[in-house]
Amino acid sequence: MSKRHIFRALAVTLVALAFGACTKFSDKPKGVTSTSGVTILACDESFQNIIEQEIGVFEYIYPDVSVLPYYLNEKACVDSLMSLHVPSAVLARELTPEETAYLTANKKKPKTSRIAVDAIALIVNPANPIEILSINEIREILTGQVTEWNQLEPSKLGKISVVFDNEGSSTVQYMKDSLMRGEKFADNVYAQATNPEVFKAVQNNKNAIGIIGVSWVSADMNNAAVANAESMAKSLERNDTTVSTFDSSIKVLKIRRDDSIEAYQPYQAYIFDGRYPLYRSIYMVTTGVGGTPSHGFYSFVTGFQGQKIIMKTGILPAVVHPRMVNVE
Numbered sequence: 659m660s661k662r663h664i665f666r667a668l669a670v671t672l673v674a675l676a677f678g679a680c681t682k683f684s685d686k687p688k689g690v691t692s693t694s695g696v697t698i699l700a701c702d703e704s705f706q707n708i709i710e711q712e713i714g715v716f717e718y719i720y721p722d723v724s725v726l727p728y729y730l731n732e733k734a735c736v737d738s739l740m741s742l743h744v745p746s747a748v749l750a751r752e753l754t755p756e757e758t759a760y761l762t763a764n765k766k767k768p769k770t771s772r773i774a775v776d777a778i779a780l781i782v783n784p785a786n787p788i789e790i791l792s793i794n795e796i797r798e799i800l801t802g803q804v805t806e807w808n809q810l811e812p813s814k815l816g817k818i819s820v821v822f823d824n825e826g827s828s829t830v831q832y833m834k835d836s837l838m839r840g841e842k843f844a845d846n847v848y849a850q851a852t853n854p855e856v857f858k859a860v861q862n863n864k865n866a867i868g869i870i871g872v873s874w875v876s877a878d879m880n881n882a883a884v885a886n887a888e889s890m891a892k893s894l895e896r897n898d899t900t901v902s903t904f905d906s907s908i909k910v911l912k913i914r915r916d917d918s919i920e921a922y923q924p925y926q927a928y929i930f931d932g933r934y935p936l937y938r939s940i941y942m943v944t945t946g947v948g949g950t951p952s953h954g955f956y957s958f959v960t961g962f963q964g965q966k967i968i969m970k971t972g973i974l975p976a977v978v979h980p981r982m983v984n985v986e
Contacts, residue, residue: 692954694722697946699955700735701727701748702828704853705940707873708774708971709748715967716958723951731826739943742766745952746944750776750828753943766945771960775974777872777924778832778936781857781908783864787813790912790921793935797837799867802844807865819866820847821859829869832938860908868908872924875904876972929974940973 690696701709706729713725730738732750739747740760752770753761761768780796782788788811791799798804799818807815820843822830830849850856853874860868904910904923914921915935928934942959946952958964965975 690949690951692949692951692957693720695951696724696726697746697951697955698726698728698744699746699748699952700738700744701729702732702735702750702940703729704750704823704827704829704871705748705776705873706853707871707876708940708968708973711967711971712959712964713955715963716955719963720954723954725951725955731824732828732831733826739945745946745950746942746956748773749941749943750832750938752941761945768943768945769956770941770943771956772939772976773942773959773964774940774968774976775929776938776940777929777934777973778829778938779870779872779875779924780911780913780936781860781868781870781875782911783860783866784907784909785864786815786909787811788911789909790914792914792916792921793837794916796913797839800833800838800843800847801841802846805844805846815865817865818846819859819863820844821850821856821866821868822847823853823856823870824849824851828938829871832936833869836936857908867911871973873971873973875908875910926969926972926974937974939976 699709706727709727713727716725717723728735728738728744735747735749736753736757738744740757742764753768758768780791786807788807791810795804795810799820804810804818806817807813822833824830850859853870856868856870857874860866910923912921912923913935920933922928922934924934924936929937942956944952944956946956960976962977965977968975
């Protein structure tokens with residue numbers, strides 16, 4: 659094991675112990691800079707694929723720094739930030755005025771930046787003949803008004819099984835806020851605990867429909883093929899863009915608005931111009947002061963290099979426009 663791996667393992671252990679003991683972080687521990695030392699981060703687990711890439715490249719470029727992520731549901735991420743256990747968080751929403759005021763009262767000055775626009779993908783088994791769903795049809799599935807595939811189009815498949823990552827996820831909250839109109843989820847809606855398990859449930863069940871962040875279905879970003887930090891870092895030196903394709907072991911459905919006849923898959927170009935309707939912003943929040951690794955990582959993710967990494971994960975960066983191409 660290399661010295662770097664030994665250091666990282668020890669750092670993970672020490673920070674985990676401190677986190678479990680409810681030790682609050684300091685503004686600027688001794689002996690650290692924006693590119694050296696250890697920092698911890700609470701990240702919405704829906705965005706794990708994305709942040710793993712950011713951390714890998716940041717640590718590759720700056721080998722004296724370690725960013726230790728905790729992948730949690732949205733509420734746990736916010737709670738960790740509010741309890742001052744972590745200096746930074748990646749969320750699917752901005753802090754509320756009350757949350758900002760609380761941090762300020764505790765002598766923390768939160769900085770927030772929108773770092774990306776994510777899409778919610780609906781995925782089914784390739785054996786499922788369905789290709790397109792409207793927003794209203796999705797609502798009817800989630801509320802139990804539609805319970806079998808043959809209610810949507812002729813099909814030999816049976817009862818629909820809807821799978822999310824977990825009950826507290828931001829993906830669940832997004833669907834509640836955007837589609838549910840105050841109604842409850844039907845009895846055939848299940849939580850699978852993690853995003854990879856949603857993926858596997860759809861691969862193994864012809865009747866399942868998974869609801870998941872689009873980075874998890876990118877052919878280059880699924881768990882079996884996450885790019886290594888060195889190749890990703892070198893790609894940042896090239897003046898190019900990437901058009902993502904989807905993993906062929908599942909089918910990514912086209913979604914149409916209720917007032918439109920055209921349907922679209924969650925490609926970057928369609929997220930960019932709003933034609934794909936299921937999208938949300940991703941925010942990074944930090945209370946880290948200048949000259950600390952938490953602030954350094956925040957600056958990296960919100961800067962050009964971090965934004966170009968996001969472009970390569972299949973979602974839309976906040977400040978780098980995608981190349982518009984025909985993906986039909």
